[in-house]
Amino acid sequence: MTMASAPARPQSRSALKRTFERYPFLPALIILVVLIVLNGWFQPRSLSFVGITGLIKTYLALMLLAVAQTYVIYAGDIDLSAGAIVSLVNVVVVGFMAQWGGDGLTILAALGLGLATGLACGLVNGIVVAALRLQAIVATFATSIFFTGLALYIQPVAGTPAPTLFWRTYGGRILDIPFVFYVVVAFAILLVVLVRTRLTLRLLAVGDGQQEAFQSGLPVTAVRIGGYALCGVFAALAAFCITGDTASGDPLVGGKMTLFSIAAVVLGGSALAGGYGTVVGSVIGALIIGFINSLVFFVGTPSEWQNLVQGLAILLALMAGVLVGRGARA
Amino acid sequence: MIKLKLNGVSKAYGATKALSHADLEIEAGEVHVLLGSNGSGKSTLSKIVAGSVRPDAGEILLDGKPVTITGPQSARSHGIAIFYQELSLAAHRTVAENISLASLPSRAGIFVDGDALEERAQRYMALFDGVTGDGFSLDAVIEDLRADQRQLVEIIKALAIEASVIIFDEATSALDRAQVERFFEILRALKQKGRSIIFISHRMDEIFAIGDRATVIRDGQIVGTKRIADTSPSEIITMMVGGHDETDAKAVEHHAPTGAAALALSVKNLGGRGFGDVSFDVRKGEILGFGGLHGQGQSAVLKALFGAAPPTSGSVELDGKPLNPANPRAMIRQGVAYVSGDRAREGVVTGRPILENVMPIHYLRDRMILAHPPASARKALPALQALRTKFAGLGFPISSLSGGNQQKVVIARWLIDRPAVLLLDDPTKGIDLSAKADLFALIRKLAEEGMGIVLYASEDAELLDNADRILVFNGGAVRRELTGTARTRYNLYQAAYEAA
Numbered sequence: 001m002t003m004a005s006a007p008a009r010p011q012s013r014s015a016l017k018r019t020f021e022r023y024p025f026l027p028a029l030i031i032l033v034v035l036i037v038l039n040g041w042f043q044p045r046s047l048s049f050v051g052i053t054g055l056i057k058t059y060l061a062l063m064l065l066a067v068a069q070t071y072v073i074y075a076g077d078i079d080l081s082a083g084a085i086v087s088l089v090n091v092v093v094v095g096f097m098a099q100w101g102g103d104g105l106t107i108l109a110a111l112g113l114g115l116a117t118g119l120a121c122g123l124v125n126g127i128v129v130a131a132l133r134l135q136a137i138v139a140t141f142a143t144s145i146f147f148t149g150l151a152l153y154i155q156p157v158a159g160t161p162a163p164t165l166f167w168r169t170y171g172g173r174i175l176d177i178p179f180v181f182y183v184v185v186a187f188a189i190l191l192v193v194l195v196r197t198r199l200t201l202r203l204l205a206v207g208d209g210q211q212e213a214f215q216s217g218l219p220v221t222a223v224r225i226g227g228y229a230l231c232g233v234f235a236a237l238a239a240f241c242i243t244g245d246t247a248s249g250d251p252l253v254g255g256k257m258t259l260f261s262i263a264a265v266v267l268g269g270s271a272l273a274g275g276y277g278t279v280v281g282s283v284i285g286a287l288i289i290g291f292i293n294s295l296v297f298f299v300g301t302p303s304e305w306q307n308l309v310q311g312l313a314i315l316l317a318l319m320a321g322v323l324v325g326r327g328a329r330a
Numbered sequence: 331m332i333k334l335k336l337n338g339v340s341k342a343y344g345a346t347k348a349l350s351h352a353d354l355e356i357e358a359g360e361v362h363v364l365l366g367s368n369g370s371g372k373s374t375l376s377k378i379v380a381g382s383v384r385p386d387a388g389e390i391l392l393d394g395k396p397v398t399i400t401g402p403q404s405a406r407s408h409g410i411a412i413f414y415q416e417l418s419l420a421a422h423r424t425v426a427e428n429i430s431l432a433s434l435p436s437r438a439g440i441f442v443d444g445d446a447l448e449e450r451a452q453r454y455m456a457l458f459d460g461v462t463g464d465g466f467s468l469d470a471v472i473e474d475l476r477a478d479q480r481q482l483v484e485i486i487k488a489l490a491i492e493a494s495v496i497i498f499d500e501a502t503s504a505l506d507r508a509q510v511e512r513f514f515e516i517l518r519a520l521k522q523k524g525r526s527i528i529f530i531s532h533r534m535d536e537i538f539a540i541g542d543r544a545t546v547i548r549d550g551q552i553v554g555t556k557r558i559a560d561t562s563p564s565e566i567i568t569m570m571v572g573g574h575d576e577t578d579a580k581a582v583e584h585h586a587p588t589g590a591a592a593l594a595l596s597v598k599n600l601g602g603r604g605f606g607d608v609s610f611d612v613r614k615g616e617i618l619g620f621g622g623l624h625g626q627g628q629s630a631v632l633k634a635l636f637g638a639a640p641p642t643s644g645s646v647e648l649d650g651k652p653l654n655p656a657n658p659r660a661m662i663r664q665g666v667a668y669v670s671g672d673r674a675r676e677g678v679v680t681g682r683p684i685l686e687n688v689m690p691i692h693y694l695r696d697r698m699i700l701a702h703p704p705a706s707a708r709k710a711l712p713a714l715q716a717l718r719t720k721f722a723g724l725g726f727p728i729s730s731l732s733g734g735n736q737q738k739v740v741i742a743r744w745l746i747d748r749p750a751v752l753l754l755d756d757p758t759k760g761i762d763l764s765a766k767a768d769l770f771a772l773i774r775k776l777a778e779e780g781m782g783i784v785l786y787a788s789e790d791a792e793l794l795d796n797a798d799r800i801l802v803f804n805g806g807a808v809r810r811e812l813t814g815t816a817r818t819r820y821n822l823y824q825a826a827y828e829a830a
Contacts, residue, residue, distance in 0.1 A: 021471065196441045198434045201423070205431055208420035215382050215418040216487070217402040217432035276422040 024269035025281030027324035031267075031317050032284050035291040043298040053178045057171065059290035060180060060187075061086070061241040065257055066264035066282035067191065068234030073265050074203040075227045076210070076274025077129060077136040081144035082235050082261055085121045086254025088147045089114045089239035091155040094162050094249030102163025115236045121147055122232020126225030144258070151251035158250035162243055170244025183241070191279050194230075203227045207274025264289055267317060288317055332394070333358040333526040334379070334495050339388030341374050348374040349550045352388070356495065361517060361527045363537045363558070366547035367570060367623070367790055367823060372530050373415065375547070376497045379528070380412035381405030392495075406432065411493035415500040415530075417484045419472045426451035426468040429487050454486045457516055461508045477504040485513065489520075496520070497528040502536060503805065514540050532623045532804065534563045534827040548572050567827070571819045591615055593650065594782025595751045597635070600644035604630035605806035608644070612751065612782040617773065619797025620786035622826045627806035628786040632753045635784075636668035637661040649750055662694055667749035669741055671759035677740040678728045685710055685724040687739050692746040713742040718768050734765025741769070752776060754785045758792060770796050790822055802826055 020026055040047040046055075065082055072079045096110040121143070128139045172179055194200055202223045206213045214220045235254075242253055262272075264285030270277025292313045301309050334356040341349045349371040356362050364372040377383035379390065381399040389396050392408055399405050405412075419428050426448050427434075435446035451468050466479050475483070481504045488496055502510050517527055517540055531537055537544060538558060546553040546569040553569050595612040605627030612618045620628040634641040637655040646653045648664060655661055658668070670676035679687050685703070688710040693701060707724055714721065717738040721731060728736055737757065744752065754773070758766045773796065777783050787793045793800055800812040802825035810825040812818075 193441075196444075198436055198440060198442050201427060201434060201442055202431075205420040205423055205427075208422050209418075212418040212420060213431070215380075215402050215412075215414055217406045219403065275420065 023278070024276065025278050025284050026269075027321040028268050028281055028284045028288060030324060031320055032288050032291065035288060035295060035317075039291055039295050039298060042295065046294060046298060053180060055290055055294060056180050056184060057178075057245055059286055060183060061238040061245065062257060062260055062264065062289065063283045063286040064187070064234050064238035064241060065254075065261040066268070066286040067279050068231040068238065069261040069265050070268075070270060070277060070279050070282040071200075071203060071227045071230040071234070072136075073262075073270055073272060074200070074207050074274060074277060075224050076207040077224060077227060078140065078262065078272070079125060079228065079231050080137060080140040080258055081121065081125060081147055082231060083254035083256065083258035084144040084147035084151070085118055085232055085235035086239040086242060086257060087251055088121065088151040088154075089117050089236045090243050090253050091151045091160075091249045091251050092117050093239065093243055094160050095154055097163050097166065098160050098249075102165050104165065107163065107166050111240060114239060115233060118232040118234075118236025118239070119229055120232070121235070122229040123225065125232070126228030129228065130221045130224035144255075148251065148255065155249050155251050158248065158252070160249040162247045162249070167244050167247035170241070187237075191283075195279070199223070199226050199230070204275055204277075207271075207276070209275070260289055261286075263314060263318075267314075267321060269321065289314065292317065331358045332356070333392070335391040335394075336375075336379075337389045337391065339375070339378060339385045339390065341371075341378060341383060341385050347550045349378070349385075352547075352550075352552050354545060354552060354555075356526045356528060357543075358494075358526055359521050359524045360542040361521060361529050361540050363541040363544040364528060364530045364547060365537070365544055365566060365570060365827075367826070370547045370570075371550040372547050373499060374550075376412060376499050376528065376530065379405070379495070380410060380497055382412075403432070406491060406493070409494040410497070411488045411491035411495070412497040413484050413488040413499055413501045415503075417480060419480060419483060419487075421473045422471060424469045424471055425455070425466070425475075425483055428472060428483055429454060429490050431487070433491075450490065451486075454490050457489070458482055458486070458509070458512055461506075461512050478506060478509060481505060482509065489516070493525075495526045495528070497530075499530045500532065501529075502531055502533065510536065532626075532827055534566075534824075537566075537827075538563065546570055563824070563827070567820055567823045570823050593647070595635075595784070596647040596650075598645045598647075600631065600634065600641050600646065602630060602634045602641040602643070603639060605634075605803075606643075608808055610801055610808065612784055614780045614782055615777050617777050617783045617785055617796060617798050619793045619800040620784065620803060621790065621793050621797075621800045621812075621822050622803035622809070624788055626803040626826075628803050629755050630806070631803075632668065632755045632784065632786060635661075635751075636666055636753055638668070659694065662691060665748075665750040666753065667691075667744040667751065668753045669737075669744070669755065669757045671756035673733065673736055673740060673759075678736050680729060682728060683725050684714075684721055684728055684731070684739055687728045688713060688724075688742050688746070691743045695747050709746050710742070713745040714739065716745060717742055717772055732762070732765070734761040734768075737761055738765065738769070741772070748776075748779075748781065751782045751784070754783065754787075756786055756788050758787065758789070766792070790819060794819060794822070802828075804828060 036047065045051055065086060069079060069082055093110045093114040096113055097106055100106045125140055125143055128134055128143060129136045170179055174182065202218055205218060206220055206223050210220055239254065246253065265277070265282045266272060267285035267288050268278065268281025270281055293310060296306050296309045296313065332355050336352055336354040338351045338353060339349060340351055352375060364375065366372050374383060378385045381402045381404055390399060391397065397408055399408060420431065429451045430447055435443040435450065437443045448468050455468070462482060463476065463479060465474065472480060472483065481501065485501055502513065505513065520527060529541060541558040543555055543557050544561065544566060545555040546566060548570060553572065556566065591613040593611050594614045598609050600608045608631055610618065622628065630639065633639045635646065635655055637657045637660060640655055646655060648666065653664060685706060689701065689706050692709060710724060719735050719738040719742065721735060728739060731739065758769060773783060785797055794817055800817055800822065801808045802810045802812065802822060804826060809828050812821050
């Protein structure tokens with residue numbers, strides 16, 4: 001739509017550049033397509049309906065957590081406690097359901113409590129980082145230890161089972177369609193709604209430069225706290241998916257997801273410095289990590305080599321993303 | 331009718347009085363110009379009114395009623411808008427989004443109303459129809475715009491607040507003729523509507539074209555206010571110069587070497603980010619001064635010559651041999667030295683001992699791999715002593731020193747192996763008077779020993795007292811060369827405010 005107003009530049013070149021600028025997740029999308037083709041090549045069944053459903057079931061939590069992290073990174077902040085929030089919400093929800101029975105109403109109440117927990121954790125992070133002005137990396141590292149400690153207090157060991165009704169619903173089908181697909185649709189609608197909010201735009205503006213945003217009259221502190229609060233809520237949603245997938249409570253379940261969520265955001269083309277990025281990119285980034293993991297498995301990597309190959313593959317994906325993006329924008 | 335009144339407003343940064351007991355009256359429907367040299371307090375005054383700086387004392391009255399401005403948001407709600415000299419734009423957002431950033435039109439309280447956003451931006455952009463240039467549109471991203479277009483966005487952003495008091499701090503510096511003329515038409519229309527405009531510019535012709543009254547600030551104090559119609563550029567410059575006048579041209583002993591002295595540095599048609607077509611020679615033994623208002627390209631030229639921000643055009647010769655300022659490492663090896671006034675960011679290695687702060691340049695020039703501390707100390711001591719640096723021991727952290735002594739350590743770095751050319755980028759910022767005297771004495775001594783020195787000083791007195799010749803910068807180009815007895819404060823200000 002703006003191409004017409006830039007007649008000075010060569011049309012095709014500038015159109016390509018603009019497309020990549022407008023959709024910074026395009027390089028990630030290309031990588032994702034390549035990975036999907038490779039998965040299908042080595043293991044055709046992985047692209048069957050059942051295979052895709054299983055992959056989504058496993059990686060929905062990481063997608064949600066990557067989105068959670070994105071809102072914080074938009075504003076140029078970072079949340080190293082996102083995974084710990086997932087753990088805490090997981091044990092809170094499972095513990096509540098174990099205490100009060102597994103009927104539908106209790107489950108809904110437990111989910112409500114879980115959302116409130118996530119929101120509270122996000123607010124704590126936001127206040128510590130934005131209002132008390134501590135360094136985001138160190139402050140959220142500290143709160144991650146604190147949240148993990150809380151989780152361990154609530155449930156010292158892993159293994160408390162979630163009610164059957166809960167995980168059967170998450171893993172089951174409604175009207176012959178797997179439940180996770182409804183979750184994906186709801187998730188997509190939520191993201192589309194959030195993209196249009198003032199908060200998203202303000203987070204990006206703060207990420208572009210706090211001083212500039214402050215001088216423009218934006219409530220910078222409130223905006224950053226809002227980003228962390230949103231992150232906490234999405235981390236709680238991620239915890240619900242993990243709980244549905246593993247059907248039990250585990251006080252350490254989310255810890256290792258934190259850095260994966262940050263990697264997913266970067267793979268998706270968002271800038272860690274803030275001000276630039278998309279949530280769609282982060283979802284694609286999470287899927288890239290998922291497909292890399294399953295590909296490493298399908299090509300028959302011996303188990304002792306799997307981590308090494310996974311790490312190399314993620315590095316390759318990062319480099320490819322940077323190269324494709326740079327080439328198109330040059 | 332008085333719209334805005336400042337009563338005894340003061341602001342100090344540490345021991346520096348940026349503004350003391352400023353009284354100012356701005357009428358409704360006038361363009362009120364603020365003038366003053368570097369650091370005189372005009373930007374501080376603007377920022378106090380706009381809420382981004384809190385005053386230490388004094389009161390601000392709007393329409394006769396005292397108001398407390400707690401921040402930029404509060405200033406907006408009082409109907410005060412500002413154009414920031416350094417711009418306040420979000421680089422990755424679009425033009426339309428930036429224009430309404432602080433007051434995004436919304437649907438249902440939480441969603442951005444895209445139609446209203448565009449409609450609003452369109453309405454204000456229409457004011458500049460025809461002069462914006464290619465690629466300027468509602469959904470253009472700020473990052474992709476040229477400097478003048480970004481400046482237009484910042485202007486539009488300030489206009490869109492529909493404030494009753496609007497401050498324009500150097501709003502025309504990157505604009506071309508047609509854009510400035512359109513901007514002035516808009517300002518005249520705002521005047522008609524009774525808005526008050528505070529206008530800061532470094533172009534005398536603009537001040538006389540648009541201003542109704544002018545207030546001169548010197549050293550943080552209001553010198554006086556004149557009606558533009560009743561005054562002249564020379565009267566205003568005289569006010570800026572104050573009592574100093576010609577006496578300041580003091581018979582500076584003419585140190586400058588004769589024309590026969592060899593060239594240390596020769597720069598031809600140098601261009602880069604923030605400057606263009608700059609040419610000058612520095613002779614051995616000469617101190618060449620760069621003058622003019624802040625940010626007119628002086629620092630950019632020095633950084634380009636040091637390779638920190640390589641130039642994009644032009645040629646440089648050092649001792650008659652061509653020089654390619656590709657990066658600082660190469661320049662250091664060729665014998666070019668650079669000292670920044672921003673010690674904290676571009677000078678000292680914070681948290682490390684004094685010795686380690688003196689030696690890195692020597693290590694680089696000697697291509698040293700293993701350091702021998704006692705031998706290093708033997709080299710460092712004479713360099714520090716030459717500057718009369720006060721320190722307890724070479725092992726003490728650099729942070730244990732005062733600002734002036736820290737800067738001496740930074741300069742001592744360059745004295746172990748003498749460079750051919752020394753570039754000084756406002757080297758005395760925030761340094762006490764006695765340390766300044768030491769520094770300038772040393773700089774003169776280095777020059778007498780045959781070094782070519784380029785000195786940019788934002789304090790005009792330093793320049794007038796120490797430079798043999800002064801090149802006055804304005805808008806990224808050299809506007810005038812002051813030599814001999816022409817090196818007066820009056821001439822300096824006049825050249826700095828000359829039409830670009």
